[in-house]
Amino acid sequence: MKSGIKMQRNITELIEFVLLGFADVPHLQWLLFGLFLVIYIIIVMSNGIIFLITKLDPALQTPMYYFLGNFSFLEICYVSVTLPRMLMNLCTQRRTISLVACATQMCCILVLGATECVLLTVMAYDRCMAICNPLHYLLVMNHKICIQLVVGAWISGIPIQIGQTFQIFSLSFCGSNLINHFFCDIPPILQLACGDTFVNEMLVYIVAVLIVTIPFLLILISYSKIISTVLQLPSATTRGRAKAFSTCSSHLLVVFSFFGSASITYLRPKSIHSAGTDKLLSLFYTIMTPMFNPLIYSLRNKDVITALRKLLLRKMAKILHSVNFLPK
Template identity: 65%
Template sequence: MSGTNFTLIMELVLLGFSDLPNLQGFLFGVFLVIYMIILIGNGLIIVITKVDPGLQTPMYFFLGNFSFVEICYTSVTLPRMLMNLLTQNRHISLVACAVQLCFFLILVVTECLLLAVMAYDRYVAICKPLYYPVIMSHKVCVHLVIGSWITGIPVVIGQTYHIFSLPFCGSNKLNHVFCDMPPVVKLTCGNTFVNEFSVYADAVLFALIPFLLILASYVKIIMTILKMSSTIGRYKLFSTCSSHLIVVILFFGSGLVVYFRPKSNHIEGLNKVFSLFYTIVTPMFNPMIYTLRNKDVIGALRKLILN
């Protein structure tokens, strides 16, 4: 940077939906309702998987933890978005942006790994049913959940520190709805190659690889189900796995599009839409997907409401 004049930036401006000035109040109402649905829907799943005796199995143990992660990582982004829409003050300090990015990435990594763990649980239950109680013991389940939470923490903290150790110069306008890694890296100057490469490396390590492991699990699951002679049995097993598979497609599909699309200014608007999809829309629909297609969960909800 020797000989280059630039203004050191100490805060960013989250542009968000500033290009829609007449819809700020409407968007605030929509996102507030969505946030309440996420909290209530996922909160109910956490409660019933803890208190209902019929749901004390590894599958529902993972589902309860998954719903907790959904609440956490949505709470990292949505309240700030609501405040920006309400006050029209879109400024965010670099420290606040770094904290938001760090927690957001940790929780996204946790969600990716938990989805892979849930796929492995279904694989063992369907492909190795006789060994299921031994392989998926409570101790193993707890270790898998803890591993999902802590695996990405050192990498994400180091990544965040490295990004924010670079100077932010030129424009301080972040064309996004929250502090996500690709748009933040775009505003840094100096030698950003390492950060840009690490964006893709992290996406491969913590998103693409778990996604491929999930696909491999479901290939084996589907092959096992198709070999069954009972039509009713095949339908029950497909029904058990379909909810998780729908969530996987929605979450990973939108997330991988954001991180693996080629860099281009004219698609930044699309990236914002896809980011909203995997950070807000899927957490809102996940409780519905799991409850509407699961008789056990519906029964537990009825007992909880009636009691």
């Protein structure tokens, strides 16, 4: 009987993990639940509104807003992979996650993260073409090309990240099954693996360079061209300079916030990894960045504000119209 219990415990350790999350602050569980629930609602609603107005408003049917709409939809998907489970764990205090669910969550996070890197690069290329080559912009960035770029962004990371997830979860896990994180990320999972994980860590670095570093360098090249072109404009077009810099600065804020935190997470040496720092950085690029992105793009973009105002006025007009024609 005892050997059966022991065998059952060993099997349990192999097929499930425990996401500790914020278990170290038990007195703050309900406060954190309320906070993250509000954040999740804000992210879904704000990004959903931007996605909606980029599809409905005729004035926003341009490549720039086509990419922005897809980016907002991506942010909803990205945050929905981690936050609902974290909310469930905070609410029920049942922190177990099966090995398959953990691998699925990691794979989704990695694929969506790769998609975000490529899509941000595509958006930088779009701004580069619009500012540096305005006469041929609509010819080069036609609807067909825009669709191909977006589809490429969504599928480009799938084979690489599925392969990376498979090689990580093909490792043997022994000892503790406690993941000191709020979702299944690469660094805390590798800490639970048995034996030498040097090859796996090198593969993580290589993939991070391909997915994070190269797109970031391409973005920097695009913006160096943009800055060079804008500075060469005649002094009479100062207003055009200001508009160009305002449009691009919103995108740059998003780029530096996402790429900065992701690079520190996956490219820093293992020796300086700590659970607290990993959680903080992961909170930043998986939750805080998607929450602030709509504010960055909407508050600094007159076209988005105008489209949002028109949408609200249209909805209010419909409500008032329906009220006026209600039967007495």
